[in-house]
Amino acid sequence: MKVLVYSSFTFSYLNRARVLFGTLRRFHPDWELVGLITDRPPKGFQFDVKDEPFDRVVYAQDLGIANFQSWLFRHDIIEVCTAVKGPFIHQACSGDADVVMYLDPDTALLAPLDPLVDWLRTDEILLTPHLIDPNQDRAAILDNDLSASRTGIFNLGFVAIRTRGEGARFARWWNDRLLEYCFDDIPRGLFVDQRWCDHVPALFDKVKVVRDPGYNVASWNLSTRKLSVGKDGAITVNGAPLRFWHFTKLGPTGDVMTKRYAGDNYPVYEIWRWYKSQIARVTDPRIPDRYWAYDHYDDGSRIAKAHRVLYRERSDLQEAFPDPFSTRGGGFRAWLVAEGLLDHG
Amino acid sequence: MASRASPEEIYNVVAGAFDVEFYLTIYDDVARAGLDPIRHFLDEGSREGRDPAPWFSTRAYLEAVPEAAADNPFYFYLSAGWRLGQAPQASEFASAHLWSAADSGNSPGSALQNGLADPRVQRHGSRPVADPAASPDPWTVDRDVLLQVFDADYYRAIYPDIAEAGIDPLDHFLTEGWREGRAPSRTFSVPDYLEFNPDVAALGINPFLHYVIAGRSEGRLGVHDLGFRHRMLARLLTVPERQAHARKLMDGFTADPPSGLEALGRLGSDLHLTFSHDDFTANVGGLQLCLQREAAGLARLGIDHLHLFPVTPWPTLRPDSVPGLTGVLLNGVRLGVFSASQIAQALRKAGAGAGRTFALHSLLGHSATEVLDILKAAGIRKGHLWLHDFTSVCAGFHLMRNDVADCGAPPPDSPACSICVYGEHRQAHTEAHDRLFAALDITVAAPSTSAYATWRAASTAPEDTPHIIHPHATLTPTQASTPAGRKAPLKVAYVGMTALHKGWAAFEDLAEAFGDDPRYAFLHLGSRPGPGSRVPFRQVSVSAQGPMAMRDALMEEAVDVVVLWSLCRETFSLAAHEATSAGAFILTHADSGNIAAFARLGDFGQVLDSEADLAALFRSGQVAEHARRRRKPMLHDLTFSETTADLLGTAR
Structure with missing residues (x-):
């Protein structure tokens, strides 16, 4: 089966994407690897896909999203990088791939993913839940079970579909929802793309909930997953081969969550050490920390999250300012100033 | 709900x-x-x-x-x-209560009278102590209460600067120590508590006071013990970092003039050329002792001994692309430091001889190409490759994945190798050794069967490579010991250097956990005590002149049990032989190579599965079955080999 894997990121996450795609190339040299980028390269950084461990790049503005600038402005960086996953997977169903798989840029493979492709010979949608075993410890319930209840049962750092039947139907539905409702708004039942997928087992057939502990290992499920490294060189999670890890929150926050639940299960720290060294190796110092081309108006001033929220909630503003990034001749920013919603002009 | x-x-x-x-x-x-x-x-x-x-x-x-x-x-x-994160607010009665308590000799007032310097009050002057109108500080504890939980002995032991300065440990901790991240007891870690409790960190208070007042009853942990392997991983250096350090050390050296090698022109026909990682006459260690004995044997046989070593330590083989300098010892006399080409030229000039052999004891810091050039120049093809470690199989020559666990040398493309710091550098070592095996007539010499078995399973050397098992020491039973029958604490010792891969951390954890248990007395015998260790220490230095020093010390101390918890598979454990010769019982684990094999072979010890099992043995008291007075063990003499000197008959 022809497999296409894509990941959605901005240039500040290029280092993570490089590690992910490097591991994909290692284990699956024949899979097509696509970087889906919602960003523009920073000044002084020459980006050439020929130098990257993926086959091609698709920029978000080329997905054919209507009123792209307006649509983009309604989202913050996490929301938009998640939202573009929908149109891409939907459009990929019209291509020649039999299987399309999404992986977050901060995941990395430790072993081949062939069993996923095998499952997709019978099932058409694969999802990995945050938790596959209930926690018993109160702190773990508060940290992990309730967190999953708020943000979504399945972790959408991974999804894989057949490009036909139920898989294609899911892709269409996901596309439609994410184009309109991909926001971090937990009180209203939205957490980007994830809460939507709570509906998937109810809305679609041929859904396989991957309960193999070797997939999507992350700090939120370490409380029920134990790593071992055998003398044969195999790395296992609760006895199953470790397939891919989700290195969420690289930095002090992620470290604390990992330590809290890994305890003295030291192979977990070996894996993190490896990941950090891989990231350090492929990090390009020419990309400024936290860089994103769409975090400011075209006059260089920062866009506050509140401005994005206001804009997305007001169709009149969307009509009046179809390119809210633009400050030429006034624009949305000037309107904010006039309304007293910005301190200075 | x-x-x-x-x-x-x-x-x-x-x-x-x-x-x-x-x-x-x-x-x-x-x-x-x-x-x-x-x-x-x-x-x-x-x-x-x-x-x-x-x-x-x-x-x-x-x-x-x-x-x-x-x-x-x-x-x-x-x-x-x-x-x-639902932080509580103080009671509206807090202020009144605290100041009435202060008046009556409790809380802040009395604490200050007793010499407790409340760092928040003193350092930041947030409120004058005597001003009852100021907002109350709930994070104050009576000094007497603190003294019950603050471990002054521990503080003095691990921070010798405090003891040396004659400062009161609690005062120091309350004013400076906590800000420096120092530990008030074994069961509380300032950095851990702040890292795991960001709400406390945000308060900016002494986290130990928070723990004593509120945290412990809230179920918060004072220390997050992630195990010593986590600590080791946190400071693990990559191979390129170690190589860069080695290159820097080497930078200070220049080659001596070739005239320094003139003595090579007077070499006899019988010559034995050895390679190792250092100057065995100047450094202390197991391999150095082996070479000292080999040198003595060669001298007795009338064979010239030329020893080559990298001028500074190297973590791996030296890549051919990195120029290096080699130290030269001839019959124990240091000739100087030279380039490989200088050495090869001098040997070529000296001409060939009939009785010439080599022994590769360690190729760390050597370039395979240079080794081949030198041996070719000397006209030598025949020799031994010693398995003192597993340099010939991996750059991680202890076969310790990420320096924390025995790896068993799995296939190089295995997931375990892919996450290991040594994984990418393994091929350089196997390829270099493949070239040596192809060009030379090598017999593999293993100091133990277990070392050979590991090497054979992992090595890429030809299947028909000849080998010999030649232990560095052998035991000869002498007499059964007759220990006194009186009951005393079980004496449990650690032997040798306190390196983590030798199992020091596991022993120290054990000694800390059971240090106050009257059933046991812990002891460390070695050349240097562990850094900041509270384990009683006795200095013992083993040398060619005093080879039995460790055995004698173990007997004098009447040590019952020796914990040999080497994390790496030992190719030969002299410590195990010393322990047995002195009648001590060995506790080890399955991955310790020759130690486990030796313990099983002669019923000299017990092989456990994990550190948890080791602790359980002490907790239950079952370990007392191995007391000397119960076992009445056989004592042994130790006879040391002369390493390659013993084998030259076979090689020539």
């Missing part, structure tokens, strides 16, 4: 943080009625909006967290709320 906890559990949790004195002082109706204040609070007080401690306002908490009303709000906070 109300708690499913039993009333007893709720009582116990609340009691842990409940301030009886505060409650009885503020609510004198409870005091007058002679009621149990905690029971009163649980049954009625909480519903009446009374506060259980000066730092907790029941009403304010219920306003902020209405769902806590389903439970006792104080219990809700202690068991769940704190995790959600």
